[in-house]
Amino acid sequence: MKFRHTLAVSALALCAAGAAYAQDQTLVYCSEGSPEGFDPALYTAGTTFDASSHTVYNQLVEFETGTTNTVPGLAESYEVSEDGTQVTFKLRPGVQFHSNDLFTPTREMNADDVIYSFERQEGDGSWEYYNSMSMPDLIDSVEKVDDLTVRFNLTRAEAPFIANMAMDFASIVSKEYADAMAEAGTPEMINQRPIGTGPFVFEDYQTDAVIRYSKNQNYWKDNEPKLDNLVFAITPDASVRLQRLQAGECHVMPYPNPADIEAIRANTDLELLDQEGLNVGYLAYNTTQEPFDDPQVRKALNMAIDKQAILDVIFAGQGEAAKNPIPPTMWSYNDAVEDDPYDPEAARQMLEEAGVEDLSMKIWAMPVQRPYNPNARRMAELIQEDFSEIGVDVEIVSYEWGEYLERSSAVDRDGAVLLGWTGDNGDPDNFLAVLLGCDGVGGANRAQWCNEEFDQLVQEAKTLSDQSERAKLYEEAQVVFKEQAPWATIAHSTTFMPVRSEVEGYIVHPLGGHLFDTVTLNPDG
Amino acid sequence: MLKFFLSRLGTFIPTFFGVTLISFAFIRVLPGDPIIVMAGERGMSQERYEALRAQYGFDQPIWKQFWDYFTGILQGDLGNSFVTNRPVWDEFFSLFPATLELSICAIIIATCLGLPAGVIAAVYRGKFLDRFFMSTALIGYSMPIFWWALLLIIVFSGNLGWTPVSGRIGLLYFFEDTTGFMLIDSLLSGQSGAFRSAVSHLILPSIVLATIPLAVIARQTRSAMLEVLSEDYIRTARAKGLSPERVNGVHALRNAMIPVITVIGLSVGTLLAGAILTETIFSWPGIGKWMVDSIFRRDYPVVQGGLLMIAVIVMIVNLLVDLTYGLINPKIRSR
Numbered sequence: 001m002k003f004r005h006t007l008a009v010s011a012l013a014l015c016a017a018g019a020a021y022a023q024d025q026t027l028v029y030c031s032e033g034s035p036e037g038f039d040p041a042l043y044t045a046g047t048t049f050d051a052s053s054h055t056v057y058n059q060l061v062e063f064e065t066g067t068t069n070t071v072p073g074l075a076e077s078y079e080v081s082e083d084g085t086q087v088t089f090k091l092r093p094g095v096q097f098h099s100n101d102l103f104t105p106t107r108e109m110n111a112d113d114v115i116y117s118f119e120r121q122e123g124d125g126s127w128e129y130y131n132s133m134s135m136p137d138l139i140d141s142v143e144k145v146d147d148l149t150v151r152f153n154l155t156r157a158e159a160p161f162i163a164n165m166a167m168d169f170a171s172i173v174s175k176e177y178a179d180a181m182a183e184a185g186t187p188e189m190i191n192q193r194p195i196g197t198g199p200f201v202f203e204d205y206q207t208d209a210v211i212r213y214s215k216n217q218n219y220w221k222d223n224e225p226k227l228d229n230l231v232f233a234i235t236p237d238a239s240v241r242l243q244r245l246q247a248g249e250c251h252v253m254p255y256p257n258p259a260d261i262e263a264i265r266a267n268t269d270l271e272l273l274d275q276e277g278l279n280v281g282y283l284a285y286n287t288t289q290e291p292f293d294d295p296q297v298r299k300a301l302n303m304a305i306d307k308q309a310i311l312d313v314i315f316a317g318q319g320e321a322a323k324n325p326i327p328p329t330m331w332s333y334n335d336a337v338e339d340d341p342y343d344p345e346a347a348r349q350m351l352e353e354a355g356v357e358d359l360s361m362k363i364w365a366m367p368v369q370r371p372y373n374p375n376a377r378r379m380a381e382l383i384q385e386d387f388s389e390i391g392v393d394v395e396i397v398s399y400e401w402g403e404y405l406e407r408s409s410a411v412d413r414d415g416a417v418l419l420g421w422t423g424d425n426g427d428p429d430n431f432l433a434v435l436l437g438c439d440g441v442g443g444a445n446r447a448q449w450c451n452e453e454f455d456q457l458v459q460e461a462k463t464l465s466d467q468s469e470r471a472k473l474y475e476e477a478q479v480v481f482k483e484q485a486p487w488a489t490i491a492h493s494t495t496f497m498p499v500r501s502e503v504e505g506y507i508v509h510p511l512g513g514h515l516f517d518t519v520t521l522n523p524d525g
Numbered sequence: 526m527l528k529f530f531l532s533r534l535g536t537f538i539p540t541f542f543g544v545t546l547i548s549f550a551f552i553r554v555l556p557g558d559p560i561i562v563m564a565g566e567r568g569m570s571q572e573r574y575e576a577l578r579a580q581y582g583f584d585q586p587i588w589k590q591f592w593d594y595f596t597g598i599l600q601g602d603l604g605n606s607f608v609t610n611r612p613v614w615d616e617f618f619s620l621f622p623a624t625l626e627l628s629i630c631a632i633i634i635a636t637c638l639g640l641p642a643g644v645i646a647a648v649y650r651g652k653f654l655d656r657f658f659m660s661t662a663l664i665g666y667s668m669p670i671f672w673w674a675l676l677l678i679i680v681f682s683g684n685l686g687w688t689p690v691s692g693r694i695g696l697l698y699f700f701e702d703t704t705g706f707m708l709i710d711s712l713l714s715g716q717s718g719a720f721r722s723a724v725s726h727l728i729l730p731s732i733v734l735a736t737i738p739l740a741v742i743a744r745q746t747r748s749a750m751l752e753v754l755s756e757d758y759i760r761t762a763r764a765k766g767l768s769p770e771r772v773n774g775v776h777a778l779r780n781a782m783i784p785v786i787t788v789i790g791l792s793v794g795t796l797l798a799g800a801i802l803t804e805t806i807f808s809w810p811g812i813g814k815w816m817v818d819s820i821f822r823r824d825y826p827v828v829q830g831g832l833l834m835i836a837v838i839v840m841i842v843n844l845l846v847d848l849t850y851g852l853i854n855p856k857i858r859s860r
Contacts, residue, residue, distance in 0.1 A: 402557030
């Protein structure tokens with residue numbers, strides 16, 4: 001009895017604390033994992049970005065919350081030279097860096113910080129995102145025009161450059177802080193005790209447990225952030241996250257189990273926000289190998305796949321069948337393209353016409369769960385059944401994730417690979433050129449598909465600065481893609497965000513990040 | 526006693542070397558290149574790949590890599606994590622107190638419940654209590670930890686609201702680590718309610734972690750007791766007219782303790798292994814979750830350093846267990 005009494009008292013204490021939270025506007029976010037560090041340029045994981053670039057830092061331009069459009073960030077404006085090789089950013093005056101017990105800034109953010117933020121990534125170190133976006137080849141130099149003007153000299157005209165500047169690796173760090181820490185012999189502090197210009201000031205990180213932030217009182221955006229404190233309670237298990245959300249231990253949680261969606265909808269204390277994810281899951285044939293070098297064969301196989309069954313089983317109905325390699329929320333999506341119908345009879349006939357008999361093939365199933373493919377093994381089994389109906393024998397193979405990525409890139413790889421992609425910057429180039437361009441053969445282009453017509457369209461679109469002109473070329477490229485069918489496009493998944501009903505103003509970001517700048521708590525909600 | 530201690534210590538050194546070698550080899554025989562894993566779906570160019578290999582020293586011959594690792598260990602340097610770039614040693618000691626705290630609570634629960642249950646089962650052999658305790662122990666032993674933990678959370682935290690769902694302490698309590706042990710730190714912090722919050726957070730994970738060792742201890746105590754109870758000197762003690770409590774509690778239990786202590790010692794290994802799942806479910810920031818994350822990221826220094834540290838701890842505990850035998854039973858000492 002005494003035990004129960006104690007628990008009742010502690011529950012009361014928690015409730016009282018909850019009331020104090022409401023006055024203080026402290027939001028607790030049950031995050032799915034631990035950040036690898038707090039210097040976003042060193043990492044590529046979304047979990048790390050949520051804790052660093054989305055809270056502590058800003059970029060020169062940023063993605064408008066809820067869209068993939070770029071809007072001014074630390075740069076008030078920018079200008080692109082006529083030939084597209086010079087981009088000049090006019091920086092926002094009066095932007096303050098945060099301070100902590102190691103460092104107090106003596107000046108406002110200026111061109112030196114911007115130059116330092118990029119130049120450091122040209123040096124040694126694991127600047128993976130910067131490298132994987134081919135920035136070292138693209139940026140020739142970064143120069144200071146004056147204190148508040150920076151010019152990027154590019155080696156070629158490249159329209160997606162602006163969107164790249166809104167990415168996490170392009171976060172602006174304080175040169176003054178970096179210098180001070182280098183002098184103190186503790187350069188790793190930039191990664192452990194971050195100083196940025198963002199909406200929230202980093203306070204403390206208890207490894208694998210809790211990250212605490214407070215409001216940036218000097219934030220350059222008026223009336224933001226609205227919260228006084230932001231707490232990340234690291235909770236790796238999705239079922240436990242949901243229990244915590246229901247118990248009021250946190251206000252927002254990412255990545256619910258698909259099986260819990262209905263229960264969340266039914267709970268009146270919770271609200272389920274959703275957003276079409278900027279992703280695509282696909283099955284990539286090896287187009288350099290017989291008989292998959294014949295578009296007719298690839299088309300036939302695509303027509304044998306029952307996508308609706310996959311959506312129902314793998315995505316619990318929470319997704320959309322994909323017909324193009326880019327998601328429908330992205331500009332230049334060609335809605336006029338018609339998907340291959342599900343028609344096993346016709347598929348069988350087409351295979352016969354192509355002279356393919358007794359085909360047996362491998363399908364590669366990823367060993368990990370991704371938003372674009374929550375259960376690759378099961379998906380492979382469904383496709384195996386579909387293919388067996390048209391007389392194609394499938395063997396399912398899988399490898400450890402690192403092996404999988406490595407082996408599936410090989411040009412002489414055997415069979416078709418299940419994989420997918422989540423957009424980095426909302427630019428179609430980030431899907432079409434990276435995943436299907438000739439440069440990607442032997443790398444991210446798992447279909448090993450190099451089509452001259454497609455590649456030319458995509459390369460040309462990259463050099464134009466006018467978005468509507470670019471969109472036309474990308475639309476054409478999607479038509480070529482559909483005719484040639486290097487992939488079976490499977491699905492675009494939906495991102496769900498369960499929040500407690502007192503949370504107001506949370507917007508699900510299509511690029512997958514979790515941002516709290518505009519969020520408020522309404523205790524009566 | 527000193528000779529006994531030294532001879533046990535003598536076996537410690539080759540074991541330590543073996544563990545070093547195995548921990549080094551273990552992560553390397555797993556398929557998956559850490560650099561490829563780092564790049565993910567995006568991939569990287571061959572030049573970039575080579576540059577990173579050189580940066581992490583993977584271009585060195587394997588014996589050289591081992592030699593650097595081994596000489597590092599002898600100097601107390603386990604290397605830096607590839608991911609966080611922090612020394613493995615620092616990371617281990619910042620997280621280990623959480624695991625230790627949980628393990629100590631679990632072993633206390635397991636021993637305090639398991640010993641009496643085993644004794645009672647042995648004394649009432651074949652009766653209802655025996656069957657009840659032993660079948661419960663069997664269920665406990667075979668229960669999937671993951672499922673058991675979620676069940677407890679759903680019932681006690683979700684439905685009844687008695688305990689918090691996960692974490693180490695309520696989020697409103699915030700103080701610096703002094704010892705790393707939340708129960709102690711929360712008392713030292715002087716914040717009212719902090720200690721109670723820490724205790725309430727410990728309840729469910731300790732029960733979950735204690736489940737398997739509890740079952741093992743109960744079963745082991747029972748069988749050791751049964752063996753001792755059939756000895757002649759027990760019959761003599763009974764014949765002398767000693768009370769059953771004295772016969773069972775002193776004459777039998779003390780002699781049955783040796784195999785039980787062995788089991789308690791061995792369950793340290795089980796606890797550290799069980800902690801991996803328990804910590805993940807209860808968002809408990811200990812070394813279990815840290816190791817799992819590192820294995821997925823192929824963070825070589827953390828995996829090999831973490832394994833080595835865990836192995837050394839298990840070895841030290843076993844050494845202590847050996848020494849305890851000596852204290853309990855003088856015959857072992859003189860052997």
